[in-house]
Amino acid sequence: MHRKSRNLRSISIDTQKKTVWIQAGATLGEAYYRIAEKSKKLAFIAGVCPSVGVGVGGHLSGGGYSMMSRKFGTAADNIIDVKLIDASGQIQDRESMGEDRFWAIRGGGGTSFGLIISWKVKLLDIPEKHGKKTVHAFFFTMFIGGVDDLLHEMQDRFPELGLVKKDCIEMSWIESILFFNSLPRGTSPDVLLNWNSSTYNVGFFKGKSDYVQHPISINGLEGIWKLLNQLSSIKNSNAMLEFSPWGGKLSEKSESETPFPHRAGNIFMIHYGVNWGNIENSKRNIAWNRKLYRYMAKYVSKSPRAAYLNYRDLDLGVNNKRNTSYEQARVWGVKYFKNNFDRLVKIKTKIDPTNFFRNEQSIPPLLS
Template sequence: MSLQRVSGCLALGFIVSFFSCSAASPSPDGFLACLRAKSLPSELVHTQSSGNFTHVLASSIRNAKFFTNATARPLCIVTPTDASHVQAAVLCGRGQGVRLRVRSGGHDYEGLSYRSARPSSEAFAVVDLGANLRAVRVNRLESTAWVDSGATIGELYYAIAKSDSRLAFPAGECPTIGVGGHLSGGGVGMMMRKHGLSSDKVLDATLVNADGELLDRAGMGEDLFWAIRGGGGGSFGIVLSWKVQLVHVPSTVVAFNIAKTVEQGAVDILTRWQDIAPCLPTDITLRVIVQGQQAMFQALYLGGCGSLVAMMDEQFPELGMTSADCQAMSWVQSAATPFLSFGGNGTLEEALLNRTTGLSRSNKVMSDYVRRAISKAAWEDIFPWFAKAGAGFILLEPHGGFMGSVPAAATPYPHRNGVLYVMQYLVSWPQEGGDGGTAATAWIEGLYELMGQHVSKNPRRAYVNFRDLDIGQNDDEAGGTFEGGEAWGERYFVGNYRRLAAVKAAVDPTNYFSNEQSIPPLR
């Protein structure tokens, strides 16, 4: 079945008119009976009593701390193979008081796509798009692609390159991220200074709304189409597929990794980087990873080595980059190589198409936006934190270029003009043994508190795709109120939060699609 272009179904619209947001009391048995009545194949519904339930649940969990007996688990997992299965899940869920959580790649840092942080009495099921809805259809002549939400960005990259090595898509650096979640939250990556966020390149989408209707861009309207391109997943419906605009890249790109220790002047170079990186030509993105007592400068340049060396020599001589640092490769190799993705060695197919996950480590992530360069003296105070017990690392990704040319209200992602870089704090620890993450958690919380004086304020901004429940949660089990969500909503979306809530009120007024940080309706 093609998901490319569809309209709302009058029959389904008639059926759902009889349903309210939820039944008087949740009926898990009624939900499963409803799915059977709608002829959903039994092999696509994995209940807790199913022999493969644990395997399916764990298949794309990326954070081991959410795979314990204490974690609230879904009553079942639905693995749809076409749109009608998703529509059935929505209709049955509303009719029986069972909410749905939607998973594509499982990279939600708080695990909200497959677990609940609310009391275990909440009845919910998971619609797992990553199991079967993973097709990628590239139109080489139009330089576009339709990609299902359950595909990973690695699978998208591979399909594009297989069709035409001179085509690409601006998205993230980790191949196992699900397309659905990535595009729903914006999608930062190594080509955003040239081409923008992933969501900036979305041309159309197919979505199942809270009434069970299957809509394309024309059917959903421009307000909802605006909201799904950066407003975060889990609020407005279930996006099944996205039409994206592809971009042209050279046959060969250049990457480099240059590490500088504190003794080699890392503090001075990093301080200077803040002024340089957002203002470099848009063909280059130069990010930094600070870990231990060194700063790793990583670049992707859409050009040749000679021009890159000349550029760096003129604009950032402090880094000391030479032709010996150049790594020439195709664009798709840059997306697959350990140079950027922290992955392992292997073939291109193994690097981009591998969907396996490990449950040996837990993690915690936080984020900030920096709008004014942090002083050298401040960095001298910050660097010792990376020698503390439990220390993780920070990743600094520059904006500027295309990002600064887009109005803040063009999409829900507001962090555009005036942003120097987005900063991700990440710490991990072994799930088994050790101190259970006590030192790691104390480290990230302490560093985050210290950084408060140096980052954006009023509000202190955060990136929704680096989801963090510590900055706030909806204020009740029904999904929250607009006022109760402002604490976290303004940090992710700034002035766009109110418009998102207005869209929510128009398309899902009873707040069926809700979680701990879903957009509440504006009453």
């Protein structure tokens, strides 16, 4: 959908209090642009590349992993207030809705608990270094500091990568957003105001996710490589494999502090994506994506094999058209939320017993 046609997209920034109210129809790109316009020392933490066209409404309610998450946590970790319409049409904020619902919407998915109108989010301090520059490195995502600090850290901890100064680029936060969205250096940030899904022109897409707790063996990686090569036999198909490093602030919170439970013990998250241009190739591409996921089973988290809500995967199970039982929804619920699933069901049963807010994988209320 072309986001320009949407309303509810205002962004009000308070640089003194270091907060921002962002309405649910705004894109991440718009929020990044408006914040950078007001301050070079404050940032809003949300989606990595290429996500500037993603909407604030759904993204924050599912967690929101970002390039700076190891430093600042998920986007949802930084939510401090909200305005939401409940099932009876009333507008609620954090105080009036109570802590249970406020807990649920910060990682449990907005869909099940109300219609988000706007989020209030903390703005985070980012340093200006070497003439207003900040460093971001592809494989060291949370690093914020000067090039020399980065090099020292990398050479010390990952000497096998052989990183040298000419491999590093020094740039501001907003420049790094453009960089990770594959735009040439020097592109004006104005482009963030006009981003929409057609900017990617991806055609069709299927994704899945996993969390990894032990390093994958060389044999394991070679198997992934073989599977990636198999995709070249399908015309106009592109695989995308993202390994997102864990640790830092992401792993400090307990699993139950927010519904997003993927904390200590993980070393990285994988997103397996495939996109293709021709609808007649859908079956083969989806089959390939599922084959890769099956292959990965022995290398990833188990009991449950965890998954990231924002990389929604309907292969994990879907709600019935009418009522869905706790046992049925638990199959995918524990993958997304682990033990938090039970608390989400209790909250849902209390605040939306008729299941007014629902979708294919929303939290069902307990059947009476």
